[in-house]
Amino acid sequence: MDVTIIRKLFQILRIKMSSSSNSLLVPIGVRGMKRLDREKFLRNIKVPVLKVPDEKLSKIISICRPYFLKLQNFKPVQNLLVKQSENLYKCLYFDPEKITKWHNISEDDRKNLYKYDIDEKHFDLQEIQLTYDNFKHETIFKAVLPDNEEIVTGFSQIGHIIHLNLRDHLLEYRSLVGEVLVDKIKTCRTVVNKSNIIDNTYRNFNMEVIAGDEDFLVTVKENMCNFQFDFSKVYWNPRLCKEHERILKFLTPGDVLFDIFCGVGPFAIPAAKQKCNVFANDLNPESYKWLNHNAKHNKINMNLFKSYNMDGKDFICTTFKAFIIDYCNGKEKLNTGAKIHITMNLPALAVEFLKYFKGLIKDKELKNKYDCDISVYVYCFAVGEDPFTVAKQMVNDNIGTDISSNIIDVFDVRNVSPKKQMMRVTFKLTKEIIFDDNSESDEPPCKKQCTNDTDK
Structure with a gap:
């Protein structure tokens, strides 16, 4: 590129930066404010x-x-x-x-x-x-919070709750940040800051209310369903709405869904609503409670919906296994062309449960009767330069055999952090996997699964 052009570009950039920092339309004299003083935002301009x-x-x-x-x-x-x-x-x-x-x-x-x-x-x-009323929250944060440091640029909203994950250098400003968001976001009544990483079995984290009402009972609308739950006791990620919608498009009436880590039902409830047979499971008793509440609240046909409060391994080794055996023996029926789908949305741990599918059924006489079309959608966190290769390898390593030929899709769901992606690997669960002779998965069920990750 010509040197003159480069100089002009830098000149334009400097002008833009200068005009931005000296803008008439931003508050002045409020840098470093830690307690919100709305009167300090008064400014007369021509x-x-x-x-x-x-x-x-x-x-x-x-x-x-x-x-x-x-x-x-x-x-x-x-x-x-x-x-x-x-x-x-x-x-x-x-x-x-x-x-x-x-x-x-x-x-x-x-x-x-x-x-x-x-x-x-x-x-x-x-x-x-x-006045204070004329400025958007983004403008206020840029004027108040430390210059040349990362500020509050995004947040998650779940019902009336705004959920933040403030960096350490912003913690002393948290009261101001919370008050501004309650003032400026019309649908917000509560602002919480996650006070530590998720480190317990049920994947709910400790939260600090930094502004507004201490009210965690929320209602969220997604995929034509209303979900109610206590946000302090269950897990919900609003960034996964589009992914829920993508999976639901793979399902047709009469299909069967096994949702192993279902939470409060973002896959399971809409699937049952569109006349799929749903088996929904979650280890967290609070998630199980709200799952059933949401099923009734959304007027699900309960003949199409069964819920379980079990560890993922137990669910695979009992409920799913029994269904496949009963199908092979003719006790369970599938509509012509119907498919079976398995969702495993616990990205920090889900791949570790894949080994339980390998050699799941020992009765070899059933192998020839097995003609199911089963798709597994397993989520994982892939860290590295090539998340697609990493995700594939994680699936192969954890299921204990190379199933690359059965993998039909590897999808990048979303960015979690630099070089860390949430990925979805879709593969066919074949008879060769379920009736594998070399499986050694007859270990006792694991009743507790813990994770230090923050996303699902």
């Missing part, structure tokens, strides 16, 4: 205005809209009474970072304004007062 007759307003707005001053709780079009003529006028407020004088308006737009007898004499500067 902004360009255009005074136009009321009868010409609609035509002029279509020309001037790109220049409007856009702030929270501020109307860019306001009434103005001109005393000399007693005519009703409107005052259009322009963004001072776009317009400072009449000739900043593009030539074409000025020509169009002339057609309605609007010219430079209608242009003026007027002082207005900005």
Whole structure:
């Protein structure tokens, strides 16, 4: 690239950075504030205005809209009474970072304004007062929190709860951060900060309420279903809504779903709603409670829905195994063309349960009767430069044999952190796996599974 072009690019970048830091439309003098003082956000600034007759307003707005001053709780079009003529006028407020004088308006737009007898004499500067109510939460955080440090740029919202994971350097600002979010996010009543990593069997973490009501009972709508649960006692990740939807599109009425780590039912409830036969399991008794609550709340046909409160291994080695044996013996029926699906959404641990499918059934006489089409969707965290290869290898290593030929898809669900991806590996569970002669999976059930990971 030409050196002159590079210099121009750097000059533009410096101008943008300079204009951003000296913007008229940001709070000043609040850097480092730890206790929210809304009065400190008052600021008087001069902004360009255009005074136009009321009868010409609609035509002029279509020309001037790109220049409007856009702030929270501020109307860019306001009434103005001109005393000399007693005519009703409107005052259009322009963004001072776009317009400072009449000739900043593009030539074409000025020509169009002339057609309605609007010219430079209608242009003026007027002082207005900005208050705390005019600033978005992002603007406030940029003005208050430490400069040149990572700030609060994103968060999860579950019902009325906003869930944060504040870095150590922001902990002393947590009260302010929480209050601002309650003020600025209309649907937020509670802000919590995760106080430690998930380190218990049931994958619910300790939380500190940093603003709002101490109310953890939430309602979330997803995939045409309403889910209610106590967020402090179960796990829910709103970032997985699209993934839930993707899996549900693989299911058709009459299919069978075994959801081994079902939580409060984001896979299981919509699947039953679309007339699949669902076997849903979770080890957490609170998840099990809310799973059943949600099934009833969403008016699920309970003939299509069975729920279990078991360890994942027990569920595979008893419930799933019994279904396959009964199917091979003709006691369980599948509709013509129906498929069986197995979801394993516990990415920190799910691959470790794959070994229980290998050699699951010892009765070799049933092998020739096995004609099921079973797809397994197992989730994992893949760390490294090539998450697709890592995820495949994790599946092969944990199931105890190379099933690469059975893997039909490896999907990148989402980024968790640098070089750490949540992946979904989809593979066919064949008779060669279930009736494997070399399996040594007859170990006693593991009643407790712990994890230090934070995502599901």
